[in-house]
Amino acid sequence: AQSVTQLGSHVSVSEGALVLLRCNYSSSVPPYLFWYVQYPNQGLQLLLKYTSAATLVKGINGFEAEFKKSETSFHLTKPSAHMSDAAEYFCAVRAMDSSYKLIFGSGTRLLVRP
């Protein structure tokens, strides 16, 4: 069975500080991994995805994530937080069954302090 675990339901950083949101996956087959962002009262928007082409994936809004097989991790980073980054972030792995559904982590709410 596949799953993802997001460590930390809430992360608080100062504006301009490094953002690090953690995601670990469990998968018996090579995983396809995604990060989505959800702003208040909105749907989910894709930040980036890992599809085995490159281990360092760059996404929108200055975010990037690195796939590390040895650590079963796909952590999301951004060098300098902006106030507009405050949102909820979800890591997900693609299921390898007939649905190809996304299996989501429980989410991490990012707070950015001025």
Add this chain to the structure above:
Amino acid sequence: TAGITQAPTSQILAAGRSMTLRCTQDMRHNAMYWYRQDLGLGLRLIHYSNTAGTTGKGEVPDGYSVSRANTDDFPLTLASAVPSQTSVYFCASSVTGRVTDTQYFGPGTRLTVL
């Protein structure tokens, strides 16, 4: 381009009543999905459809039904609502059901069952 539209935006429903949540996409995507979002649980798949005329069950299908009469529409029906179906419901679509495809999400429907 509208992308995915969902209606209604929010609804309060008495227990035992039926309701249909509407989802329409204008991207001509073959695959469509219904997820529910509950605090601390991330998003979980209710039903999916890989192409018009076919549907499948997700993780939490009990109490819900879907149909896919055409490419654009994927309504979700609650036959007899119960309070545990209080949630935010998201419709999503992707070009196909391939593992690398991005799933695009609608804005959601907030449903409260009393």
